[in-house]
Each structure stands twice: as C-alpha cells, then as structure tokens.
Amino acid sequence: MNGIHARKYRRRMIVLIVIAAVLVVLAGICLWGAWENTALQLHHITVEDDIPESFDGFTFVHISDLHNTQFGEDQSQLMGLVAESKADVIVVTGDVIDKRRPGTKHALDFFARAVKLAPVYYVAGNHEAVSAEYPALRRSVEEMGVHVLDDRSIPLERGGGVITLAGVNDPIFTTDEAERNEALMREKLENVIGEKQNYTVLLTHRPELFRIYREAGVDLVFAGHAHGGQFRLPWGQGVIAPNQGLFPKYTQGLYEEEGGKMVVSRGLGNSSIPIRLNNRPEVVVVRLAASHEEKRV
Numbered sequence: 436m437n438g439i440h441a442r443k444y445r446r447r448m449i450v451l452i453v454i455a456a457v458l459v460v461l462a463g464i465c466l467w468g469a470w471e472n473t474a475l476q477l478h479h480i481t482v483e484d485d486i487p488e489s490f491d492g493f494t495f496v497h498i499s500d501l502h503n504t505q506f507g508e509d510q511s512q513l514m515g516l517v518a519e520s521k522a523d524v525i526v527v528t529g530d531v532i533d534k535r536r537p538g539t540k541h542a543l544d545f546f547a548r549a550v551k552l553a554p555v556y557y558v559a560g561n562h563e564a565v566s567a568e569y570p571a572l573r574r575s576v577e578e579m580g581v582h583v584l585d586d587r588s589i590p591l592e593r594g595g596g597v598i599t600l601a602g603v604n605d606p607i608f609t610t611d612e613a614e615r616n617e618a619l620m621r622e623k624l625e626n627v628i629g630e631k632q633n634y635t636v637l638l639t640h641r642p643e644l645f646r647i648y649r650e651a652g653v654d655l656v657f658a659g660h661a662h663g664g665q666f667r668l669p670w671g672q673g674v675i676a677p678n679q680g681l682f683p684k685y686t687q688g689l690y691e692e693e694g695g696k697m698v699v700s701r702g703l704g705n706s707s708i709p710i711r712l713n714n715r716p717e718v719v720v721v722r723l724a725a726s727h728e729e730k731r732v
C-alpha cells in the first residue's frame with residue numbers, strides 16, 4: 436500500500452507541477468501582451484520612386500486604427516512620437532473610433548494635437564461607417580482644420596512640384612456586400628482620380644484591394660485595417676486579418692507589386708480581438724526619395 440500511495444502522490448505532484456507551469460506561462464503571455472499592446476513603436480520606411488524632385492525627402496507620418504485607444508493623458512505618448520517624426524503631413528487611414536467601445540474623446544484628443552504639428556488628412560474606415568458618432572466626429576475634426584478626404588483628391592505643392600493626394604472612405608459606407616467591394620472601389624477611384632496627371636498617393640482603409648488601386652494608376656497607397664495580422668509568428672507572418680482571413684498577405688510594412696507600392700500600418704488599437712502578440716502598435720514614418728532615373732517636373 437505504501438508503494439501505491441507513493442506512486443499516486445508522485446503522479447499528483449507531477450500534475451500539479453505541470454498545471455503550475457502552464458499557469459506561469461499563461462500569466463507571462465498575458466503580462467507580455469498587456470505591455471506590448473501599449474508599447475508604441477516608430478517604424479521608418481523609405482519609398483524610392485519617380486516623384487517630383489522637390490518632394491525628395493518629403494515625410495508622411497501614417498496613423499491607423501486607433502480604435503478609441505488612449506496612449507497617455509490626452510494622447511501624450513502617441514503625440515510625442517508623432518512630434519519626434521517631424522512630418523510634412525500626417526495621414527490617418529481610418530478606424531479612429533470603435534463600434535464596440537463608444538466615445539470619441541481619444542480620437543478628438545489625437546486630432547486636436549496633430550493639427551498643431553502638421554497638416555492632417557483623414558479617411559474613414561469600416562468602424563466609422565457603422566458608428567452613429569461619425570457624423571459629429573467628422574464635423575468636429577473639420578472644424579479643427581483636418582482635411583477629410585472621403586472620396587476626393589487634392590493637389591499637394593512643394594517647390595514648384597505637384598503630387599495628388601487622394602482618399603476613399605470604406606466600402607461599407609455604401610454596401611455591406613463584400614463581393615461588391617472591388618467594383619465599388621473601381622467606381623470610387625475613377626471618380627476621385629479620373630485621368631491621372633501627377634504622382635498619386637491614395638489614403639484608404641483596405642489593403643486587400645491593392646490590385647484595384649494599382650489598376651487605377653495609384654503610385655503609393657497608405658492603408659491599415661489588418662492590425663498587423665493580430666498575432667505575428669516568429670518569422671513575421673500575421674495570423675489573421677479582417678477581410679483577408681488566416682495568414683493574410685498584407686499586414687505591415689512596404690509592398691511592391693507591378694509598379695505599385697503600398698504601406699500598411701499595423702495600427703494602434705484592437706477591436707474584436709482584444710490583444711496583440713509579437714505585434715506592437717506603431718507610428719509609421721514614410722520618407723519619399725527621388726529615384727534619380729527619369730524625373731517628374
């Protein structure tokens with residue numbers, strides 16, 4: 436009997452040790468995730484392209500997917516990084532608010548401080564499209580001086596050179612039928628860009644429509660929406676993203692395909708999946724560089 440009791444005791448101890456080890460690992464993951472979800476990061480990207488010579492060195496700060504998240508009092512941590520980046524313009528590619536967490540204060544705090552640093556250009560994402568708070572938010576930010584580029588374009592001039600900055604809001608403003616997104620985006624781009632005359636930069640929420648943007652002649656796209664793939668595997672592959680599903684193609688950084696370029700931000704906040712892993716929130720700084728081949732004038 437003593438031998439039997441001893442074996443049972445050892446088995447219980449092994450089970451308890453395994454359970455304790457699992458709990459320690461889970462606690463570590465939770466603590467790491469809690470830190471990582473607020474540990475802002477600067478991500479610098481250089482885009483070399485056939486731009487007007489006067490735009491060589493022009494810098495965009497790209498913000499996306501705030502999702503009603505706070506980074507310090509009055510967004511002080513976030514704005515510290517933005518200020519450090521010395522942007523020529525700040526571009527915001529949607530989902531500054533969140534349908535699951537009502538409120539606009541954190542978004543308004545960001546915009547109020549951003550317009551003091553550089554001109555701000557903003558397009559709405561899918562969360563704005565389904566939020567009753569968006570119309571009031573849009574009025575408020577426009578009163579601050581934010582340029583809302585929902586389905587319109589404007590020229591940016593510098594040193595005698597001109598580029599076109601265009602924006603499209605999320606397809607959900609028009610339809611909730613995903614199969615119509617491509618056709619709808621083609622129509623939007625035809626109306627917004629028309630006959631292309633200048634180097635064209637597009638602000639959009641949706642990276643999965645990159646092919647449609649390229650076909651419309653867009654040179655450089657800024658997009659968000661993918662949240663970096665939410666959980667990034669050690670070799671950099673994202674696990675899941677809205678409208679791309681498992682192991683998405685476009686989640687972060689610079690993509691170049693068939694002459695077009697796209698910068699995708701990992702974003703700042705979370706929504707339906709409340710935690711990120713190996714995927715810190717980021718402020719993206721994009722510097723244009725003239726290609727020194729055939730120059731635009």
